Amino acid sequence: MIKYIFLFITTLVFSQTQNPAAQDSIRISGHIKNNTKFAKVVVKKFGIGSFDIAAVPIKEGKFKIAAPVDIETGVYRLQYSQSSLKEFVDVIIDGKEKNIVFEIDSNNPEKLPIFSQSEENKKWYTYLQNQQNRLYKIDLLSRFINQYPTNKDLIYIQTTTAFNKEKAIYKTDYNSFITKNKNLWAAEMVKNRPAIFSNPTDFIKIQDLDKRNSIFKNVNTSNPKLINTPLYTEHILNYLKYYMNPEMGFGEEEQDIGFKKSVDTIMQKFSGNPETKKFALKYLQLGFKEIGNEKVLQYIDTKYKETIEQCQNDSEKAEFDKRMKGYEAMKPGTPAPNVFFDDKTGKIISLTDLPKQKTIIAFWASWCPNCEEQMPKLQEYIKNNPHINAIAVSLDDDQTAYDQAIKKYQNLYHTCDFQKWKGKTVNDYYIYGSPTFILLDSQSKIIGKFASWENALKELEKI
Numbered sequence: 228m229i230k231y232i233f234l235f236i237t238t239l240v241f242s243q244t245q246n247p248a249a250q251d252s253i254r255i256s257g258h259i260k261n262n263t264k265f266a267k268v269v270v271k272k273f274g275i276g277s278f279d280i281a282a283v284p285i286k287e288g289k290f291k292i293a294a295p296v297d298i299e300t301g302v303y304r305l306q307y308s309q310s311s312l313k314e315f316v317d318v319i320i321d322g323k324e325k326n327i328v329f330e331i332d333s334n335n336p337e338k339l340p341i342f343s344q345s346e347e348n349k350k351w352y353t354y355l356q357n358q359q360n361r362l363y364k365i366d367l368l369s370r371f372i373n374q375y376p377t378n379k380d381l382i383y384i385q386t387t388t389a390f391n392k393e394k395a396i397y398k399t400d401y402n403s404f405i406t407k408n409k410n411l412w413a414a415e416m417v418k419n420r421p422a423i424f425s426n427p428t429d430f431i432k433i434q435d436l437d438k439r440n441s442i443f444k445n446v447n448t449s450n451p452k453l454i455n456t457p458l459y460t461e462h463i464l465n466y467l468k469y470y471m472n473p474e475m476g477f478g479e480e481e482q483d484i485g486f487k488k489s490v491d492t493i494m495q496k497f498s499g500n501p502e503t504k505k506f507a508l509k510y511l512q513l514g515f516k517e518i519g520n521e522k523v524l525q526y527i528d529t530k531y532k533e534t535i536e537q538c539q540n541d542s543e544k545a546e547f548d549k550r551m552k553g554y555e556a557m558k559p560g561t562p563a564p565n566v567f568f569d570d571k572t573g574k575i576i577s578l579t580d581l582p583k584q585k586t587i588i589a590f591w592a593s594w595c596p597n598c599e600e601q602m603p604k605l606q607e608y609i610k611n612n613p614h615i616n617a618i619a620v621s622l623d624d625d626q627t628a629y630d631q632a633i634k635k636y637q638n639l640y641h642t643c644d645f646q647k648w649k650g651k652t653v654n655d656y657y658i659y660g661s662p663t664f665i666l667l668d669s670q671s672k673i674i675g676k677f678a679s680w681e682n683a684l685k686e687l688e689k690i
Contacts (some may be wrong), residue, residue: 252293258330262288271304273455275509282583286562301455316340319347319412351413354404365393417582420445439469449499454506479682486523505538519660525554553657561673564655568642586616586667592623595661601680609638622647622661629676
């Protein structure tokens with residue numbers, strides 16, 4: 228991390244010097260044509276996810292970045308839109324080319340950048356442009372074949388021939404580029420991002436599954452230097468997204484089962500090298516923690532505990548130990564920590580003061596989109612089931628927003644200490660995502676912890 232902070236400071240210093248042509252830096256110059264809305268470029272480095280290392284202003288559509296000559300080689304993302312994650316330019320920095328210059332048209336977000344300086348980036352993007360056009364044609368041909376009613380007609384036969392021809396050309400160009408540029412980063416980027424072709428006559432969902440199962444085919448998952456590119460994060464996310472696709476209709480339980488199987492596959496794929504294995508493990512932990520899926524996070528922490536303990540620094544160890552303690556503290560049958568809240572008259576009471584009946588504790592926030600969807604369902608349920616206690620623990624830190632939001636939930640008890648994730652109750656219940664619903668029995672013992680109201684309701688209906 229010290230290295231990245233140094234890079235961040237150094238880049239900003241270089242970027243603001245009056246002599247951007249200093250010889251002790253790698254200079255990147257960009258021109259965003261027809262720019263009317265982008266004010267800065269944020270430089271992102273890849274690793275366990277991606278993180279910002281510098282930001283430079285865009286003036287009259289142009290910007291300059293100067294990075295240290297000893298910067299770690301790899302692919303860096305120049306994000307010029309702060310509202311759309313799709314508007315960026317990935318740039319190869321190989322440590323050899325000292326001048327990288329490109330332009331991109333902001334009116335055409337589908338258009339790739341054109342490099343006037345940097346032979347490696349020029350080769351890479353020329354290849355990508357050609358293959359992008361070819362892949363578009365292949366996709367159109369595939370859709371036509373999939374939807375055409377009969378395979379007897381001449382047009383169907385001609386389309387199938389064209390489809391196979393375009394695929395063959397793609398594969399020839401793909402192999403040729405890798406061979407001709409085998410010692411370049413560009414070749415690694417192309418080689419480890421192969422297009423996946425499924426049988427166009429299969430049902431679309433079968434094609435989607437086939438593509439998903441082929442994501443790691445012909446990808447080198449044991450090359451540590453590729454950690455400093457978007458490749459590994461892209462492949463892992465695409466592999467997991469299959470279970471997030473609403474069109475697949477997975478329930479939460481099915482989704483979690485799929486995630487757990489996916490985790491095991493990813494860990495197996497990346498286990499060929501200690502560094503890539505460590506990367507995959509930490510990336511999966513971070514990802515499931517950020518989306519608040521504690522069940523899958525617990526699965527990872529428990530199953531890969533030995534590996535995790537071998538690659539932790541002190542802060543990671545403290546956080547991991549806290550999570551493991553939380554899994555034990557929140558298991559069914561454990562007495563719930565006490566909670567203090569407003570009894571709706573201004574008096575502060577606690578969990579022990581409530582009638583001895585089932586209780587729902589909901590952790591939520593006014594700024595949480597999922598909470599906006601699910602909290603009204605809890606409100607309606609409690610309105611129709613007054614024999615169940617319901618306590619809403621807010622993660623808000625804005626008094627005005629909180630006061631306005633709780634007006635919608637008159638049937639719930641409320642509390643908020645305006646500490647967000649640092650609040651005592653949040654930490655007592657080991658909350659990592661919102662909303663989270665805790666069910667307690669009539670003796671205030673934990674029944675279960677749920678990431679959605681639907682699953683909490685299913686459990687309530689069982690008891």
